[in-house]
Amino acid sequence: MENKILATVDGREIKQSDVFALMQSLGQNAMQFNTPQGQKDLLNEIIAQELLYSDALENKFDQEEQFITVLEQMKKTLLIQYAANKLMSSVSVSDEEAKEYFDNNKNKFIKEKTVAASHILVNTKEEAEKILEEINNGLGFDEAARKYSSCPSSNSGGFLGEFPKGKMVPEFEQAAFSMKVGEISSPVKTQFGYHLIKVEKVNEARESSFEEVKENVKQQCLSQKQKELYIKKQEELKQKYTVNIME
Incomplete structure (x- = not known):
C-alpha cells in the first residue's frame, strides 16, 4: 500500500503508516478504529500530539x-x-x-498421565443413583447424559475431553484417575453436585x-x-x- 501523506504539522509529515502504527499499538482495542471514522480519529490524535511537540520545542521544554x-x-x-x-x-x-x-x-x-472421561451431573445423590440404575439396565451413558445432565457437556454426551491431574476438582479427579477404561463410577459429590463418571481412555505417564x-x-x-x-x-x-x- 502506498505510504500516503495524510497531513503536515509544522512542516512534519504524517503518513498512512503512522496511523497504522498507532492503531497496532492499541492491541485489542485496534478493531474499533478500523473504519474510515476510526482512521480519522487516529489521524486527529497524531496531529494533536505533533502540535504538543511543536509547542514543547518552542517553549524549550527540552532544555x-x-x-x-x-x-x-x-x-x-x-x-x-x-x-x-x-x-x-x-x-x-x-x-x-x-x-x-x-x-x-x-x-x-x-508426559504425565491423562484421562479422557464423560460425566453426568445432577443435583442429588438420589437422582444420580436412579440414572445409574437406568444405565445398568441398558440406557447408554451418552444418551443418559443428554437426557439428564445439567452440565453443558450434555450436548456432547457428557464428554469432557482429555485432562491431566490438577485440571478438575479434587473429588472428581480422584475418582477418574482411579478407574479403568469403560468403568462407570458410583455418585461422586463435588461442589457442583453429584457426578456419574465414565472413563473413556487412559494414557499412562511415559517418556517423550x-x-x-x-x-x-x-x-x-x-x-x-x-x-x-x-x-x-x-x-x-x-x-x-x-x-x-x-x-
Whole structure:
C-alpha cells in the first residue's frame, strides 16, 4: 500500500503508516478504529500530539532540567534493555545441543498421565443413583447424559475431553484417575453436585521422544545458555568496573 501523506504539522509529515502504527499499538482495542471514522480519529490524535511537540520545542521544554533528568533516566533504561537483548540474542541452540540437553534431562519431559472421561451431573445423590440404575439396565451413558445432565457437556454426551491431574476438582479427579477404561463410577459429590463418571481412555505417564518435545527442549536449553552467559558477563564486568556494596 502506498505510504500516503495524510497531513503536515509544522512542516512534519504524517503518513498512512503512522496511523497504522498507532492503531497496532492499541492491541485489542485496534478493531474499533478500523473504519474510515476510526482512521480519522487516529489521524486527529497524531496531529494533536505533533502540535504538543511543536509547542514543547518552542517553549524549550527540552532544555529544562527536569526534562533532561527524565530523559537521561529513560535513556539509561533503554540502553540497559538494548544491551541485555543484544547479549541474549547472541546465543543460539543447535539441534545437536538440544538433543544432548534432552538426553541429560529426560525427567523434565515426562508426559504425565491423562484421562479422557464423560460425566453426568445432577443435583442429588438420589437422582444420580436412579440414572445409574437406568444405565445398568441398558440406557447408554451418552444418551443418559443428554437426557439428564445439567452440565453443558450434555450436548456432547457428557464428554469432557482429555485432562491431566490438577485440571478438575479434587473429588472428581480422584475418582477418574482411579478407574479403568469403560468403568462407570458410583455418585461422586463435588461442589457442583453429584457426578456419574465414565472413563473413556487412559494414557499412562511415559517418556517423550525428542521429536515430540524438540521445540520445548530448544527453548529450555536456550534459556539455560542465556542464564549462564548473563552470569558470566556479570562476573567479567565486576572485574572491569568498581563495585562497592555499602553495609
